[in-house]
Amino acid sequence: MLLSKLISKTQKEVPAEADTISHRLMIRTGMIRQLSAGVYSYLPLAHRCLKKIENIIRDEMDKAGGQEVTMPVLQPRELWDKSGRGEAFGKILFDVTDRKERRLVLGPTHEEVITDLISFFVKSYRDLPVMPYQIQTKFRDEPRPRGGLIRVREFTMKDLYSFDTDEEGLNRSYDKMRQAYQNIYRRAGLPVIMIEADSGAIGGKDSSEFMAIVECGEDVIIHCEKCGYAANAEKAKSIKTKQPYQVALPVEEVATPGKKSIEEVAAYLNTPSSQTLKAVFYVADGELVFVAIRGDIEVNEVKLKNALKATDLRLALTDEVKNAGIVAGSASPIGLKEVKVIADESVTMGSNFIAGANKPDYHLKNVNYPRDFTATMITDIALAQAGESCIKCDAELKSIRGIEVGHIFKLGTFLAEKMGAFYTDTEGKSHPIVMGCYGIGAGRLLASIIEASHDEKGIIWPLSVAPYEVYLCPLFLEDDRVAKASQDLYKKLCDAGIEVLYDDRNESPGFKFNDADLLGLPLRITISPRTLERDSVELKWRSEKKTEIVPLEEIVDKVKNIVLPAKNSP
RNA sequence: CGGGGUGUAGCGCAGUCGGCUAGCGCGCAGCGUUUGGGACGCUGAGGCCGGAGGUUCGAGUCCUCUCACCCCGACCA
Structure with missing residues (x-):
């Protein structure tokens, strides 16, 4: 290719809004051009890289037994109503209406379509397992696109789906994919680590993310250098710091004029925040929920959402809290009725806590669980933090930032049941097909490679993906x-x-x-x-x-x- | 959705006590001299000053509304 004829132009200056390294370099090299928020054109240099990345992915999918297909971008809305995931995806779905006023969505992923498709062609255990996949444009109306190609609204993704007769088969497919993914990153020259993750709106049980460790990463990874435990912070478990055991003392009211936040109360009473109980209010699917957690720990909203089996979770508004008769700033679960109380297990780790008195400007000393209050549910809803201990080996946990460059899920049977994908076994009995799904974004992989491989002068392409x-x-x-x-x-x-x-x-x-x-x-x-x-x-x-x-x-x-x-x- | 910010030439920016042909750097075109780590001179092209409405003799500049984009948070396979 003659550089003089290449549709691209290198530039010294870059728009002020580009702040991540990969975004700046892709603009400076003339690889991409933004058309709208989170929507980009890919010029020849980027196009060539993407094709190479796609071909590496394609090669590994084929080797692992995948069969390439192409599925529609336009999908009838009913398909999403049928699976029940339309609600979980919510506003992420791009909605389209056709001339007959029929509602369609631009596919953000293809579990519904593929399950519908496979249910037609797969009828017997003899047809299983199968692993169809495609490399195709996906549409997601992200609340906030950012970082150039890191988070966009229209992007190319490889999505493979595994269909098996049972759990054992699913595990085999999952392992094949895990290995194929490792091969892809190795061949593309991008170091990644595999971590435990939450499956989010996709649903299912186990899921693993492949994370590229880069500065601009959106996700926080909690990991243990000693035993290798690593998980997304929204999923990570940890051993919370212990509190010294004390004999339970009688509850005592103390005045705390004007002190509302945990920091203020703890400072005023000269106690560590770990000796207090914090109250946080959420609305889960329309219902007010009172969350109690030890003062030094943050609530993990993903864990909370999962514990409540809620579809929609958000912080409660001031009025909603007030209307429920709760005194924000001095709230506690003590004596609270008619409101669902979810407590983190940390409230049981410690004694003689400071908690709100449920009246303004007062707190209670020596609050103990379960003597002084109970909860509707006690479980782990804490955000794991660096400095806490590893649940596997007790070593100190660290936190690093990463970009999710691949995510694989064990879906199980819930979609097959909803979508009516059943197979007949050797005895003529019908069973739902056991599914897994495996996604990897090509553009994000490209951006991550640049994030991971550059210097002050520019990009340093690995040979395998260089344009x-x-x-x-x-x-x-x-x-x-x-x-x-x-x-x-x-x-x-x-x-x-x-x-x-x-x-x-x-x-x-x-x-x-x-x-x-x-x-x-x-x-x-x-x-x-x-x-x-x-x-x-x-x-x-x-x-x-x-x-x-x-x-x-x-x-x-x-x-x-x-x-x-x-x-x-x- | 909450908070903050920006829209002036392809890109980066200046100009906003209302006033004359709207500027600068980069880039682009032509000519000449240069050139082993982003050279220089001369000439030139390129603007519905994001959009709509208003105030005014006069609006890039003031007022109202609106749209787009970015950042932080919320949210996010």
Whole structure:
């Protein structure tokens, strides 16, 4: 490809709104162009990377037994009503109405469609297992797109679905996918860690996320360096810090004029926050819920939502709390009736707590569970934090940030039951098909690779996903010898099956070198009057500082030997 | 959805006590000189100042409404 003809233009300056590294670099290299919030065009450089990523994914899916299909983007709304997930997805769904006023959605994922499809073709245990997949555009009306390609509203995703006769089969499919995913990241040159995750609106039991560890990560990962335990913070369990045991003392009222927050009360009474009980109010599917938790711990809303089996969970409004007769700032579960109380297990870890007195400007001392209050439910609804202890080995937990670049789920049978996907076993009995689903976003993977592989000059592409493999960089093109030699070399490299970006512009050396670094192709070949004096060219890896002088007659073979093996063997 | 911010040339920005042909840098086009780590000179093209309404002799600038985009939070396979 001639650089002068490439639909792209490198730029020095970048719009103020681009703040993540991958976003800035993709704009500066002319890879993407935003059309609307979270909606992008992919120019040739990005397109080529995406195709390479997709082909790696496709290859691994095929090897693992996947069969590629294409399913509709337009999906009737009834399908989502049937599965019951329309509600769980809520406003994320892009709604469309056709000319007959029929409601459709733009597919955010395809479990409904695939289950419907498979239920038609799979009738017997003999047809199972199957693993259909597709690589296709998905639509999700995210509340807040951000970070360039990190979170967008229209994106290409590979989604594979496994259908098995039983749990054991599901586990086998799941393991195959887990291995295939590891292969994909390795081949794409992106280090990831696999962590335990919450399945969210998708539903199901077990789920694992593959996280790229990068600065701009949206997710917090709690992990243990000692035993390797790692989980999304919204799922992570931990051993909470212990409180010294004390003999339960009689409850005592204390004045706390004007002190409302845990920090204020704890400071005023000169006690650590771990010695207090905190009250937080939520509305779960329209019902007010009182949440009690130890003062030093935050509520994990995902765990709470799961514990309540709620579809919609949000913090309660001031008025809603007031109308329920609760005194915000001095609230406690003590003596509370008619309101559902969910307590974190931390309220049982400790004694003689400070809690609200349910009247303004007063708190209670020496509150103990269950002597002084009870709860509708006591369970783990705490947000695990760095500094707490690992549930597996008791070592101290750390937290890091990551981007979710893949998520695999064991769905089980709930969708098959809802959608009517049953198979007949050897005895002629009918059973719901056991499902799993496995997603990976191509654009996000691309952005993550840049996040993980760049320097102050630009991108450093791994060979496997680079838009081109070689940056052919002639200097002083007006010199006929240079023009002829580089033209000649360009042709030979192309004929050898090497993907070459030929910088045929009449720019200064510095300008070209800087563009080469910015674009980040793995190999740079420089030809100039100086190298031609020695019948040579200069070869340089983008990832390394040093250069190598290679004779003209050897360069094609040398590049072939570097690039082709890496290209052809995964 | 709550809080904050920004819309002026392809990109980055200035101009806003209302006033004349709306500027600067980068980029783009032409000519010339240069050039092993983002060169320089000259010439030139390019603007419904986000949109609508209003105030005014006069609006990029003031008022009202609106739209878009970004950031923080909420939310998020």
